[in-house]
Each structure stands twice: as structure tokens, then as C-alpha cells.
Amino acid sequence: MRFTSEQRHDDGVLEREFTLGEIPGTLWTPGSAASAAPAPLILMAHNNGLPQREPRLGQAVVRYSAARGYAVASIDAAGCGDRPRSAADEEARAELRRTLRAGEPAxxxxxxLVGPMVEKAAPDWRTTLDALLALPGIDGPVGYSGWTALGIRLAVTEPRITAAGFFAGGYVPRAQRAEARQVTVPLLLLLQWDDEGNPRQRALDLFDAFGGKEKTLHANMGGHTGTPWFETDDGVRFFDRHLK
Structure with a gap:
């Protein structure tokens, strides 16, 4: 892992960009990381593979979590963000957008599109997790937050992840729907009741399918980007219960 830039924010959070082979990423650590006990780690992946520097990832959410004592990391995995994409992938993305706008079956x-993306992304996240836990000032346990389909795969295949927060979940590939019953870590699922891009009933069915005994559903009115700010604080409290 090679750090390429760093910035210290007013809240003391240290933001560092890094590369790990072909994987670009960003790591945020609390201001007290150098002198306090090692910080627990949250892996944060945006739905649909948006760039890890994309503002919609929620820079305020990331900084808030880091200021509360967590190391937070995000990457552009294979086929996601600014990583190279095939012409077929780009064509599929354009067709998916057109289909959703038209209200047609997608x-x-x-x-x-998303099934292969998960298969490619999961190994990059596991490689990144290995490198992050080797850094001074970062330790387990590990949480995951964000993209539901990827989170299911990682929660099933990566035993170091001990709690997970998922968003939406209406459209999840068949392979991850089949894996949902194997997800037994404590779980928080956020659902926007009027999410135009994620069918509500599918998200509810997925929540029902998860195999853990401790799972919580937070549903709020509004569309995909309308998640209320207080869910950020609730999300951090969820990780406080299971990572600290």
C-alpha cells in the first residue's frame, strides 16, 4: 500500500489517498489514532460502484464516523468508479438507466451487469482489508457499510467482518439473494420507502431472508437520495455496539 496524498481536516480527521497495486482508495482515520488504542475499521462501499471520491458516497458520513473513532476506507474495485470498464459494461449501464426511466423490467x-461486478469487486476488497489491518493504528473488529450486493458476498466469505450496514437492497443479484441466509452477523438495513430504483417489497423480502438473529430495519419516507441525516448517527451507534 502506497499513500499518495494526505489532508488533515479541522475536526482532526486525517484523509489519505492510497494505491494498492491497481486499486485506488482513500483512508480516513481519527485525529487521535496515533496516540490512542488501535481504531476499529469500517469498509464503506457505495451502491452501484460509484467512485470512492464521489461526493454521493457521503463525505460527511465518512468524516463523522472517523471523528467518532473509526478508521474508514473506500476503494474503486474492479469495474467500479474510475477503474477501466469494458464497452459491454458501459452499454449495459446505459441500457439499465434507460430501462429504469421507462419503468420496464430490468x-x-x-x-x-451487477452480478459480474460483485464477483470482480470482492477479491479487491479482501486484498485491501489485508493491507489495512497491517497498518499501525488500525485493528479489528471490522464493519461493512453500503452496497448491499457486495456486502452480502463479503459478509459470507470474510470472517473478519463482524457487523454490516446495508442500504436499499431491492435489486440484488440472484447469487447474493441465495447467500442472504448465510449472513448471520448483526445487520442494519436502511430502506427508503419511495426509492425509485429499488423495489420496496424486494428489499423487505431480502431483509426477511437474512439468517442472523440480530437484524434491524430502518425505513424512512422519500426517494433514493433522501435518507435523513439522523440515520448517520444511528449507524455509528450500531457500529459502536458491535465494534467497540
């Missing part, structure tokens, strides 16, 4: 297009 399952097969979504499956052909």
Missing part, C-alpha cells in the same frame, strides 16, 4: 440487464 432484472436481466441488472443481473448481467
Amino acid at each position: 432484472d436481466e440487464i441488472f443481473e448481467s
Whole structure:
């Protein structure tokens, strides 16, 4: 892992960009990380593979979590963010957007795009996790927050992840829906009741399918980008219970 830049924010949070082979990422650590006990780690992945520097990832959310004592990391995994994409992937993305706007069935297009994306992204996240836990000032336990389909795969295959927060969950590939019953870590699922891009009933069915005994659903009115700010604080309290 090679750090390429760093910035200290007014709240004391240290933001550092890094590269790990071909993987670009960003790491945020609390201001007291150098002198306090090692910080627990949260892996944060945006839905649909947006760039890890994309403002919609929630820079305020990331900084808030880091200021509360967490190391937070995000990457551009294979096929996500600014990483190279094939012409077929770009065509599928354009067709998916057109289909959703038109209100037409999008399952097969979504499956052909997101299914392979999860398969490619999960190994990059596991490689990044290995490198992050080798850094001074960062330790387990590890939490995951964000993109539901990827989170399911990681929660099933990565035993170091001990709690997970997922967002939406209406459109999840068949492979991850089948894996949902194997997800037994404590879980918080955020659902926007009027999410135009994630069918509500599918998200509710997915929540029901998760196999853990401790799972919580927070549903709020509004569309995909309308998650209220107080969910940020609730999310940090969820990780406080399970990572600290």
C-alpha cells in the first residue's frame, strides 16, 4: 500500500489517498489514532460502484464516523468508479438507466451487469482489508457499510467482518439473494420507502431472508437520495455496539 496524498481536516480527521497495486482508495482515520488504542475499521462501499471520491458516497458520513473513532476506507474495485470498464459494461449501464426511466423490467440487464461486478469487486476488497489491518493504528473488529450486493458476498466469505450496514437492497443479484441466509452477523438495513430504483417489497423480502438473529430495519419516507441525516448517527451507534 502506497499513500499518495494526505489532508488533515479541522475536526482532526486525517484523509489519505492510497494505491494498492491497481486499486485506488482513500483512508480516513481519527485525529487521535496515533496516540490512542488501535481504531476499529469500517469498509464503506457505495451502491452501484460509484467512485470512492464521489461526493454521493457521503463525505460527511465518512468524516463523522472517523471523528467518532473509526478508521474508514473506500476503494474503486474492479469495474467500479474510475477503474477501466469494458464497452459491454458501459452499454449495459446505459441500457439499465434507460430501462429504469421507462419503468420496464430490468432484472436481466441488472443481473448481467451487477452480478459480474460483485464477483470482480470482492477479491479487491479482501486484498485491501489485508493491507489495512497491517497498518499501525488500525485493528479489528471490522464493519461493512453500503452496497448491499457486495456486502452480502463479503459478509459470507470474510470472517473478519463482524457487523454490516446495508442500504436499499431491492435489486440484488440472484447469487447474493441465495447467500442472504448465510449472513448471520448483526445487520442494519436502511430502506427508503419511495426509492425509485429499488423495489420496496424486494428489499423487505431480502431483509426477511437474512439468517442472523440480530437484524434491524430502518425505513424512512422519500426517494433514493433522501435518507435523513439522523440515520448517520444511528449507524455509528450500531457500529459502536458491535465494534467497540
